Amino acid sequence: MSTRPGRPPEAKPSAPVSRVRVVFLVGFMGAGKSSVGLALSRRLGWSFEDLDERIQSQEQRTIAQIFQQSGEARFRQVEHEVLRSLVRELGAVRAKKVIALGGGAFVQASNAALLEQDGFSIIFLDAPAEELFRRCQQDGLERPLRRELQEFRALYHARRDGYMKASLRIETSGRDVAAVVEEVIHSLELRRSESAPL
């Protein structure tokens, strides 16, 4: 087959390619940010990171110890510093990555501002407060801010407008991790060719 001289070969039509290269999962305690994040990263062949893990390894103590020994205000400072350095790395390395944030991170305006960048997508994983409270009980992780249901619910409602500033909200109530992962992939138009087979 010959091509006409003087004209560049025509581009083949192709499926839309998402410009998203970093997905941040945000939402309240028990939303499934870490489990969905890990499964999503495997599905896409991207790397995964949990911000709380990075905080713990930098501080050489658990989140609960940071709260107990230094208080929540200090925890928030460290959280912000660690997020800022992670975002700086993401700019330098330009790798594809899924990142789970701790439940209070995105609702701090200074943290949300760091994530307003091209190629970053923020997904809010949501569920009713009562279900989130139950899930936290089941996973048995130590969470300094999960005490009484009433207080937990009030904090959830106080933060909800902050979470709603995410690019997308996904309801997770009554759904398993795989279904939520599929919805993220579909909503962000992440190409199937980038993801491992089902």
Ligand code: S3P
């Ligand atoms: C917090 C949630 C926790 C952890 C810290 C504070 C919060 O993360 O960052 O205990 O303020 O909601 P998870 O949402 O992963 O439990």
